[in-house]
Amino acid sequence: MVENYVHGYTEKESRRLADQADTLAKLLHHDTRYPAKSRILEAGCGIGAQTVILAKNNPDAQFVSIDLSQDSLHKATTAVTAENITNVTFQPADIFDLPFEPESFDHIFVCFVLEHLQEPADALAHLGRVLKKGGSITVIEGDHGSFYCYPESEEALMAVKCLIDIQAGLKGNSLIGRQLYPLLSKAGFKKITVSPRMVYVDSSKPDLVEGFSKKTFIAMVEGVKAQALTMNLIDAETWNKGIRDLYRATEIDGTFCYTFFKGTALKKI
């Protein structure tokens, strides 16, 4: 293998991953558009993966992106700086103890955060306090129980169940996507609309096979192997068949399904 080929492959690979990120970004974020000069709180920005997309999609809005982790905020700052984004301010803060005046934001955005919280409705209620009356909240979450594939495989579902159970053991909830409507309702929001965003993958979509099925979803499941086996959630043979079957569903006649949920709602005037 010559160096040129390797580079070529690497570039192709980068483009492929970028295409996949782009496909998911469009699926999840294409309809999140904020008016110029509006002030938006992004709660739980992590390393800034969504921040970059949000800020680019809304160059005339101002974002305040918070996270508990200083380390994540540092990475997020690096990510937006690399993209020459200037409409984001980062700040360490806790959703349950927000250092902002009541009703000080026009809109709120929360993506892939509630799944990690023990009291997601309570978190939404705290966020609601710093939101102006009539302002919107947008919440995006996945739902690991929405996964299925062809060829169908009980062992594949059992491996995925390990991921769900391990997250539940950490007091999180990876089945939270289906629950956005009641959560937003319980937190007091009005005019709630939840729309599912299904990722359907077959071999006519090689970017998604590689970028979503293999490198996002299966990689995530494989990540809990040691824990799943140590905790005796599954035996090694079943686990290995489950992972093999997940990869089997990425072959030319396989299909892969997963659904994200996006909820939007308003604060009562």
Place this chain on the structure above:
Amino acid sequence: MVENYVHGYTEKESRRLADQADTLAKLLHHDTRYPAKSRILEAGCGIGAQTVILAKNNPDAQFVSIDLSQDSLHKATTAVTAENITNVTFQPADIFDLPFEPESFDHIFVCFVLEHLQEPADALAHLGRVLKKGGSITVIEGDHGSFYCYPESEEALMAVKCLIDIQAGLKGNSLIGRQLYPLLSKAGFKKITVSPRMVYVDSSKPDLVEGFSKKTFIAMVEGVKAQALTMNLIDAETWNKGIRDLYRATEIDGTFCYTFFKGTALKKI
């Protein structure tokens, strides 16, 4: 309860069911449009539920709708006559022994049929023979394995699994939605596109709660109760809890998810 109230309720109920049918019809059929004068084979029309929608959506196209059952064809004829539809001809025929010349149809339409067949790819290949080169085939199927709800319930999934297993025992496949891409490919079609059509129901959509969750999906599951218990697929207590939990998911804080799949493809020129 006075007679007027009863009538009022009945009318409201009819409107509700019509609204639900309309929502599903839009979801599944809105993008099936055929050119004027084109000749389309609808294979396995049953009692004409889809025929009516298709024929109304494409008033200038000509449909030939076939089914094995004379009784179903009689009901289908009554249904289209009631709607003053004149662009459909019904004919008893077997998909595996089609009484038509090769390449005699411009397009083919198959909805909720493959799930009942032991050899679905073979059925598609037979249909392909009577399709003109470059003509399209449209296939719509559900997938009972795509169901999930909130609050999540293992017993509810076990009750649904009975329906899946009983259909499998009848040599059908109620998990066929996810399989449309490989089936169309195996049958030799080209330019295959499969798009999922997810029905997401929460209490902001009372028509779907009533018309889809309760009267379509749960009713379908409840329909196999006697068989499931007789075949010892489930015990009565688990069954009853499963059904209760399905209804629980239709309450004000519940959600309900199910996905249909629509595949379109072309016959190679």
